Amino acid sequence: MSIFEKVDKLRKKMDERDIEAYIVPTSDPHQSEYLADYYKTREYISGFTGSAGTAVITRDKAGVWTDGRYFVQAENELKNSPFKLYRMGEDIDYLEFINNEVTEFGKIAVDGKCLSLSEFDKINDAIGSRLLITNIDLISGIWDDRPKLPKSEAWIFDEEYTGKSLTEKLDILRSMMETRHADYIFIGALDDIAYLFNLRGDDIFATPVFFSYALISKDKAMLFIDENKIDMEVKEYLRVNNIDVYEYSTIFEKINQIAGTKTIYLDPARTNVMIYDNINKNVKIQRGRNLTTLMKALKNDVQISNSKKAFHKDAIALMKFFNWVEIGVKSGNIDEIFAAKKLLSFREQQDNFLEPSFQTISAYGPNAAMPHYDPEKVVPLTLKTSGLYLVDSGGQYLEGTTDITRTIALGELTDDEKLHYTYALKALIAGMTVKFKRKSTGYFIDSVVRYPLLKKGLDFNHGTGHGVGFVLGVHEGPMSISRNDQGVPLEEGMVFSIEPGVYIEGSHGIRLENIVYVKESEFDDILELETLLYLPLDTRPVIKEELDKWELDWLNAYNREAYERLSKDLEGSDLEYLEKMTREI
Numbered sequence: 195m196s197i198f199e200k201v202d203k204l205r206k207k208m209d210e211r212d213i214e215a216y217i218v219p220t221s222d223p224h225q226s227e228y229l230a231d232y233y234k235t236r237e238y239i240s241g242f243t244g245s246a247g248t249a250v251i252t253r254d255k256a257g258v259w260t261d262g263r264y265f266v267q268a269e270n271e272l273k274n275s276p277f278k279l280y281r282m283g284e285d286i287d288y289l290e291f292i293n294n295e296v297t298e299f300g301k302i303a304v305d306g307k308c309l310s311l312s313e314f315d316k317i318n319d320a321i322g323s324r325l326l327i328t329n330i331d332l333i334s335g336i337w338d339d340r341p342k343l344p345k346s347e348a349w350i351f352d353e354e355y356t357g358k359s360l361t362e363k364l365d366i367l368r369s370m371m372e373t374r375h376a377d378y379i380f381i382g383a384l385d386d387i388a389y390l391f392n393l394r395g396d397d398i399f400a401t402p403v404f405f406s407y408a409l410i411s412k413d414k415a416m417l418f419i420d421e422n423k424i425d426m427e428v429k430e431y432l433r434v435n436n437i438d439v440y441e442y443s444t445i446f447e448k449i450n451q452i453a454g455t456k457t458i459y460l461d462p463a464r465t466n467v468m469i470y471d472n473i474n475k476n477v478k479i480q481r482g483r484n485l486t487t488l489m490k491a492l493k494n495d496v497q498i499s500n501s502k503k504a505f506h507k508d509a510i511a512l513m514k515f516f517n518w519v520e521i522g523v524k525s526g527n528i529d530e531i532f533a534a535k536k537l538l539s540f541r542e543q544q545d546n547f548l549e550p551s552f553q554t555i556s557a558y559g560p561n562a563a564m565p566h567y568d569p570e571k572v573v574p575l576t577l578k579t580s581g582l583y584l585v586d587s588g589g590q591y592l593e594g595t596t597d598i599t600r601t602i603a604l605g606e607l608t609d610d611e612k613l614h615y616t617y618a619l620k621a622l623i624a625g626m627t628v629k630f631k632r633k634s635t636g637y638f639i640d641s642v643v644r645y646p647l648l649k650k651g652l653d654f655n656h657g658t659g660h661g662v663g664f665v666l667g668v669h670e671g672p673m674s675i676s677r678n679d680q681g682v683p684l685e686e687g688m689v690f691s692i693e694p695g696v697y698i699e700g701s702h703g704i705r706l707e708n709i710v711y712v713k714e715s716e717f718d719d720i721l722e723l724e725t726l727l728y729l730p731l732d733t734r735p736v737i738k739e740e741l742d743k744w745e746l747d748w749l750n751a752y753n754r755e756a757y758e759r760l761s762k763d764l765e766g767s768d769l770e771y772l773e774k775m776t777r778e779i
Contacts, residue, residue: 197275203336214296217304218249231341235333252295262655263566289320305331306467346396348404357496376459381408383464385666386486407445418445446472492687504594509729511540517771530556530569551588551668562703580605599707603734614696615735620646621694622706636679659691728756730775750778
């Protein structure tokens with residue numbers, strides 16, 4: 195069925211209920227970043243495959259709203275379709291669009307199971323006298339071959355990796371609840387549930403979580419999960435830890451039974467409207483960021499130690515991969531997809547590898563100018579012995595979640611490619627060496643990283659960095675290293691990326707990324723960053739004269755340390771390649 199046919203069928207369903215606009219967010223009942231195939235409703239109806247965006251269908255118009263990461267991709271994918279691309283931050287936003295297209299007192303509908311409470315409030319505040327209906331799922335009525343919900347089993351994530359037991363985490367959480375005078379806390383975010391219960395699963399690609407809800411009181415911890423997802427070992431583990439297990443769908447009944455004299459704490463950004471609607475209206479509701487989100491952002495010493503092991507394994511895989519690329523590129527037989535699959539095979543050779551932590555971005559030449567380029571969605575380019583090749587990839591290991599970006603020279607470069615690479619490198623070095631006062635937020639680091647680029651008239655259209663989970667989501671809050679940092683102070687143990695870039699549409703793209711954690715410095719009240727990753731930074735594109743002496747010293751010292759750490763695990767041509775890539779300049 196074509197996109198035109200899908201939209202026609204949807205509009206017929208809308209007409210039957212006198213609906214003037216239907217909103218299709220990129221979401222599931224848990225507001226997950228990445229979605230199981232069953233919940234890819236926006237992709238189904240619009241054909242746009244990016245990981246973020248909102249579709250709106252009215253009686254005679256249709257639009258998709260997405261951010262700067264996906265402008266080029268969305269423009270290509272929405273060609274020859276009924277959908278128009280609206281660039282967030284540049285064009286009219288989707289709520290203005292709805293107000294322009296829907297009559298006063300007209301009906302707007304959305305599936306409330308897949309709409310967060312915070313987005314519901316935002317829509318309601320914007321639409322005036324128009325009526326928002328949240329109990330209608332029109333996509334299910336037209337999606338005949340919809341994929342099945344995943345049925346993977348949850349598994350126990352041992353304390354040797356987590357550094358804290360389930361009981362310890364519940365004690366901390368209940369202490370935080372007591373401080374806030376909350377009788378219950380509802381948790382709908384899958385990564386927070388997996389973190390709290392020291393369980394992992396396989397329900398979503400690249401994110402080891404399982405579909406569930408959690409409800410915690412002062413004396414009970416309740417997990418709502420399909421019983422087929424837990425074997426006898428997990429059942430016994432939960433029983434020993436005094437966890438009450440209920441069927442997944444009974445959360446609505448259970449949350450409705452909370453007495454009106456009680457107070458429940460929930461995160462409006464990670465709670466769906468259907469959950470909220472089932473809470474007794476006399477129950478007092480406290481809104482705030484999930485308390486478990488704050489807990490899991492602060493990695494303990496065991497997690498940091500394990501993460502270093504995971505990044506070491508990843509660096510070994512990437513060194514072997516880049517050596518393979520540079521040997522094989524002369525054949526003219528390596529394209530972007532072939533290369534990405536080969537990288538996965540090198541990761542799979544590492545002990546305790548589970549799966550990728552996101553879809554690999556394997557981008558050569560002009561394709562690297564799209565920050566979230568996916569070679570699977572286009573005809574992939576063949577790598578040549580010239581230009582720049584960008585790889586942004588990561589893995590899930592028992593020891594941690596990795597995310598690494600490197601851009602390497604495959605041969606002769608233009609003057610612009612060299613200049614832009616050098617300044618992206620200067621930006622990375624600025625971030626890696628930054629020191630900052632306690633209570634500083636990500637905005638400070640974002641500004642420091644952009645400064646070398648801005649001095650040259652350059653910038654990049656994405657955040658400087660994001661939090662990284664521990665065998666969970668590769669993108670994790672609450673901190674954000676960006677202009678929109680949400681005001682969250684950076685604290686010891688927080689783990690996040692530093693990833694500046696330069697993107698020249700139609701020509702080339704560069705991004706360099708290391709993952710760091712916050713730690714104390716030698717100065718009182720001053721924090722600094724330490725890298726989890728030692729993987730050589732390619733010096734061949736560097737214009738040495740553009741680097742200050744201290745930057746050159748840092749670069750040589752970093753590559754020297756990378757050699758010391760990786761050389762014992764490489765041999766033959768891989769070791770020779772490491773030696774070449776870490777020579778001082």
